[in-house]
Amino acid sequence: MAGINGNVKNRRFEEEGTGLGVRHLQIFLLFSGLTVGFAMRVNLSVAVVAMSQAAEINPNFPEYPLTEQMRAVVMSSFFWGYLATQIPAGILSRRFGGKVTLLTGVSVCSVLTLLTPFAASLGGWNYIIGLRLVEGLGQGVFFPSAHTIISAWIPPKERGALATYAYTGGPFGTIIMLATSGWIASSPLGWPSIFYLSGASGVLWVIAYYIWGASSPQESKSISEEEIKLIEMAQSNATGKSQQPHNRHATPWLSFLTSGPFLALIATHAVSAWGYWTLLTQIPTYMNYVLGKDIKSNALLSSLPYIANLVLSFVFVWISKAMQKTSLSLAFNRKFFNTIGTYIPMVLLVALGYVPKENDTLVVVLLTLTVGVNAAIHLGFQVNHIDLSPNFAGTLMGVSNGLASIMSFCAPLLVGKIVPDKQSVEQWRWVFFIAAFFYFVGNGLFVLFGSATVQPWNEPPSKSRRSSIYSELESQKPVNSEK
Structure with a gap:
């Protein structure tokens, strides 16, 4: 009975937390x-x-x-x-x-x-x-x-x-x-x-x-014992074991590159980078040559998309917290927000190519919304590295962000090939179609194969094997009884 009461108390402690902490x-x-x-x-x-x-x-x-x-x-x-x-x-x-x-x-x-x-x-x-x-x-x-x-x-x-x-x-x-x-x-x-x-x-x-x-909490000099317990219990309750990162484990590179959930994460990260940098580097050029509006010279117009991104980040966090109070899984939460952050910009990108020159205000609105709504990815793939492997979250981010950075280079280069005439609306539409296609495929893979479950390779196989062998040997030891 005491064990049950203790577990209930621990769950309440995890849910209620300690307010603002370290x-x-x-x-x-x-x-x-x-x-x-x-x-x-x-x-x-x-x-x-x-x-x-x-x-x-x-x-x-x-x-x-x-x-x-x-x-x-x-x-x-x-x-x-x-x-x-x-x-x-x-x-x-x-x-x-x-x-x-x-x-x-x-x-x-x-x-x-x-x-x-x-x-x-x-x-x-x-x-x-x-x-x-x-x-x-x-x-x-x-x-x-x-x-x-x-x-x-x-x-x-x-x-x-x-x-x-x-x-x-x-x-x-x-x-x-x-x-x-x-x-x-x-x-x-x-x-x-x-x-x-x-x-x-x-x-x-x-x-x-x-x-x-x-x-980490263990290295902090100002954190309370209560908050350390909160963090450790919350992390261990999610998987039955501590999710505190360990820096001594060998990096399982082959497991990374053969993991379906991580490959899906890489795909959506890469295409998101393609679309984002297509927007930030090429839309100002499109507006200047096709619509005759120099957005670069206007500080307010230049910062509007980022303002929308910042504001909508807090809106999406509020929605995410409301969803967590339901029975919806964490994986659904990640895929839901990633879909919002990629598919809505996908549609708006295509729409940008069909706005008449006379309606340049609508272009600014669409551009602002496209970058703003993209903030939902923070609750999607952006944090999914930690879901998959708390031990190797930084390494996973390094791999996916490195590949995404390559896509950031490639996007402007492809635009230069596709759009030799910067005043051609038809050529620019191909740029938007390609970015939209990448958005569609990348998020589709994430929805189909993505996961929010800690992967088996988060813990090193060698440790698991040693633990199994040790447990088996312990079980075979004779039991000493008092005479």
């Missing part, structure tokens, strides 16, 4: 880190205009002329480094802790961001290309590290909501930078301050995270 502080720190990280990532997209046209925007600061070809190299250099560190970041964050790798990545980016004006004065755009490449190496650790930290800190029932809160730091940082960079560049502060302010924010975050951040 785990919520960790999520806020991740949100803040991604905010400053994305601010440093996108700062050059606005600053490049002020740097190359300083005579027109703010003649009190140096000008560095830039050809269109060189501009493309400068803007893509970040992603060369970003792609290279995805998989190593997952392995390192699991081995040394997500706090170590995340602190290292943000520290590198912050220092290099502060040095950007100096690098420009020394070697112009060539030095900036090298600097941005190294910044990409630093930021490549962000998502694998964040996934590793979330898998250690967040109970399964809170995982979707709190991970979404953390990852909204990305669009929030983008909004802040797009909304303020133009004003900073034309003010007495000048374009160098775009880098000084964002880099200094990164340094402040590093100090704060060094003091209050932790890779």
